[in-house]
Amino acid sequence: MGKWFNGEPFRLLSRVHIAALLIIFILNMMIYFFSDRLREVKTDKLCRNIIALALITTELSFQIWCAVIGVWTAEYNLPFHLCSAATIICAIMLFMKSYRIYQIAYFWGLGGALQALLTPDLSGYNYPHYVFFKYFILHGLIVISVLYMAFVHSYRLAFRSVLNAFAVTNLFAVIVIPVDILTGGNYLFLCRKPEAMTLLDYLGPWPWYIIPMEAVVFAMFVILYLPYAISDFVQKHRDINSGISPGA
Incomplete structure (x- = not known):
């Protein structure tokens, strides 16, 4: 370069x-x-x-x-x-x-x-x-x-945010597919695995690795959501212990 x-x-x-x-x-x-x-x-x-x-x-x-x-x-x-x-x-x-x-x-x-x-x-x-x-x-x-x-x-997330983000990610992938075909590129690794060693090497050959890759992406989104889930869980139990009804 x-x-x-x-x-x-x-x-x-x-x-x-x-x-x-x-x-x-x-x-x-x-x-x-x-x-x-x-x-x-x-x-x-x-x-x-x-x-x-x-x-x-x-x-x-x-x-x-x-x-x-x-x-x-x-x-x-x-x-x-x-x-x-x-x-x-x-x-x-x-x-x-x-x-x-x-x-x-x-x-x-x-x-x-x-x-x-x-x-x-x-x-x-x-x-x-x-x-x-x-x-x-x-x-x-x-x-x-x-x-x-x-x-x-103080922006917060609910579990539906995980589902929405996952849906938008898949919609984005659908848009990227023709871009990869027209340019010969490999955006989002939809056409082939990266040259460097990655997690995709353990998920099977193309195009079958795309299916477990979906599961990996969803799991990653859930893990990223956990700080909000834990925070909401702790707050809910604090409210219950202090006599405040949830949603009050």
């Missing part, structure tokens, strides 16, 4: 990897601890717009970089990867302060970005290469976007 800066190949859980994860973690903790101040109307609007613009700018910078060095292709660069789609809907969610979009962004954003941050695929690039910064900034911002709305705006 060409280089803007030199660097050794990326290593999982190297010092720069851990440092990047710590920075993202600290930023999210700051949002949590300063959530009361961030709820002020002007401050909230400014922060949401800054995060949304940072998401758009980071993604556009990558598209421009790919075009400048001559590697942009419809097969890879269209916004049909899960994290690319999450980038777009997170930006819209922040601009509009949309709870409806949050119900999708939560699962797409955390489901895709957290996995990407913990097991990065940087095509061999490392700090201080541009790809390193773009990768961690973009995926970090996706997580920050979702948690900002959870911490600052």
